[in-house]
Amino acid sequence: SDLQTLLECSSNEERSFLLQSTYGSNRRSYWLQKRLFDVVVSGCALIILSPVMLLVAWAVRRDGGPAFYRQCRLTKDGKRFDVLKFRSMRVDAEKDGKARLASANDDRITPVGHFIRKVRIDEIPQLFNVLGGSMSLVGPRPERPEIAEQYEKTLPEFRLRLQVKAGLTGYAQIYGKYNTTPYDKLQMD
Secondary structure: OOHHHHHHHHOOOHHHHHHOOOOOOOOOOOOOOOHHHHHHHHHHHHHHHHHHHHHHHHHHHHHOOOOOOEEEEEEEHHHHEEEEOOOEEEOOOOOOOOOOOOOOOOOOOOHHHHHHHHOOOOHOHHHHHHHOOOOOEOOOOOOOOOHHHHHHHOOOOHHHHOOOOOOOHHHHHOOOOOOOOOOHHHHHH
16 A cells, blocks of 8 residues: 555654554544444443353363453553453463563463464453443554563554554454564554
């Protein structure tokens, strides 16, 4: 696309300006409509998906440990919040205290975790985050503060993703993978 070509040919300063200048509407009515859409859809989805959530919670608990996992993430304007997910890794997955992304054959992922990650069921509890207002249905995926900081060292404009509320899904999630590079995520977001 033209935007992709411009981003590839521009300096960091020019890319930052371009990404900021293409940022969406600030109209109050737009944001109210978006919030209403988020509340209605996430509320209905939680009701419809509640049997699936109960089944997944039971399966995760059978592996040992809690069914849910909370993790600090970043949303609009760099605000921190706890994202809620079904636990897909061992309870001691980060016992060393280091934040790191999961890899394709990560031995920290439980057997149930492999399945729920593959079909993205582990993300369903984030509908509670959407309902509560810390996330939106559509927007850039929230990143952990430590990992975002690492990305920003080599890609300063990565922080521009924080101009809007973090989302449950977005262009990068539909067309990208778990291992999409930060630069490609930024372009898609």
